[in-house]
Amino acid sequence: MTAPFPHALMPKAEHDELARCEFVQMFKVHLANKVRPNNRAIFDARVAPRLAKTTPKALTRHDVRRGMLADTGYQMWGSLQRTSQELLWDSVGDTVLRELPDMIETAGTQTKKRGSLRLADKSFVAPGYIADVDIHCMPGGYVTDLREDDLTAGGYYDFGVYWYTMSGLGSLNDEKGRTTLRFLNKYYPGLKPRRVLDMGCTVGHSTLPYCDAFPQAEIHAIDVGAPVLRYAHARAEGLGKSVHFAQENAEATSYPSGSFDVVVSHILLHEVSRKALDAIMKECFRLLAPGGVMLHVDVPLFHGMAPYDAFDADWDTYNNNEPCWAQMREANIQQILAKAGFKAGDVLERWSPVTDLHAFEDKPVNPRWYFLAARKPG
Numbered sequence: 001m002t003a004p005f006p007h008a009l010m011p012k013a014e015h016d017e018l019a020r021c022e023f024v025q026m027f028k029v030h031l032a033n034k035v036r037p038n039n040r041a042i043f044d045a046r047v048a049p050r051l052a053k054t055t056p057k058a059l060t061r062h063d064v065r066r067g068m069l070a071d072t073g074y075q076m077w078g079s080l081q082r083t084s085q086e087l088l089w090d091s092v093g094d095t096v097l098r099e100l101p102d103m104i105e106t107a108g109t110q111t112k113k114r115g116s117l118r119l120a121d122k123s124f125v126a127p128g129y130i131a132d133v134d135i136h137c138m139p140g141g142y143v144t145d146l147r148e149d150d151l152t153a154g155g156y157y158d159f160g161v162y163w164y165t166m167s168g169l170g171s172l173n174d175e176k177g178r179t180t181l182r183f184l185n186k187y188y189p190g191l192k193p194r195r196v197l198d199m200g201c202t203v204g205h206s207t208l209p210y211c212d213a214f215p216q217a218e219i220h221a222i223d224v225g226a227p228v229l230r231y232a233h234a235r236a237e238g239l240g241k242s243v244h245f246a247q248e249n250a251e252a253t254s255y256p257s258g259s260f261d262v263v264v265s266h267i268l269l270h271e272v273s274r275k276a277l278d279a280i281m282k283e284c285f286r287l288l289a290p291g292g293v294m295l296h297v298d299v300p301l302f303h304g305m306a307p308y309d310a311f312d313a314d315w316d317t318y319n320n321n322e323p324c325w326a327q328m329r330e331a332n333i334q335q336i337l338a339k340a341g342f343k344a345g346d347v348l349e350r351w352s353p354v355t356d357l358h359a360f361e362d363k364p365v366n367p368r369w370y371f372l373a374a375r376k377p378g
């Protein structure tokens, strides 16, 4: 495994820190490939027969969870999985906190500005569903500022995602952005947007591919977290990309109606409350110019999943500080989009299978990503 240092801002791990991160990654790989699959065997052999006696109706993911929680084999995996997540951030934190002064200095040297950074004033309040939890156990979440020019949350996310995804998103962690672009290319060919907005951009992993795909367009990106936006801006400048970052709440932004031809988000929706989901879809509709397209990529919905699979996919709600994880996944998306103003015939849902992120299926077969697109009437 090589160290992920593809840009100047990325915190640079020393030998022992790297060894620790690699250990955590291999621990996660081991749990995913060798231990987690046993949960299914536990369910089939021990839990399902018990549930069949006590729960005569069709099982829900909640029934499966109730049964599995009582099983020591499942408890062991759950405990190790949570431990691996805490170890991940502990290990990443060693490097980020040691490197912070250098990162801040490097960020300050990005003086040849291509894009911009607009942070809100002190009256800005990040929504509770983000500010009140250390989301996916990341210490401080996305919004905690440890100092005025803080980059800690950005460093945690950038360095942490590399290890968390087992480097599966590429060295710039930008595979989600490249996948959504393939989607747009396939289903909305010939798009020539004047302005693109990426909602919930964090450090801009998925934002930057849009700069190359639409060189004629202004690329904007928003988030509620100041430390991730500072990091995103310095990272983009260092990589020679022009993005206009702003601290805005996607539920109600300050951009005029019809400002964007394309509005996208990448794994934002599962982190927002059910009420915010409604508001964000309405805001997308307002922000799109007539004929404009929105596209959201996220974790797959529970609809259509077998109860065991939905239970398995719901682990993060209870154990990984992802309080909204299930709210989006069980929402009636069609209804939400209709309320936001989109017409049913203009909505497109697709799934890409775990085995092939280049394919887009019209049914959720073993899905890795869920794509939700809609065009505003022209």
Ligand SMILES: C[S@@+](CC[C@H](N)C(=O)[O-])C[C@H]1O[C@@H](n2cnc3c(N)ncnc32)[C@H](O)[C@@H]1O
Pocket (backbone or CB within 6 Å): 127, 130, 142, 176, 199, 200, 201, 202, 203, 204, 205, 206, 207, 222, 223, 224, 225, 228, 248, 249, 250, 251, 265, 266, 267, 268, 271, 272, 276
């Ligand atoms: C999982 S991260 C997204 C990762 C990023 N889009 C990427 O592809 O690398 C979710 C981000 O959404 C942001 N967020 C959550 N609610 C938001 C809201 N209402 N408005 C803007 N950003 C929000 C969080 O602060 C966080 O940075």
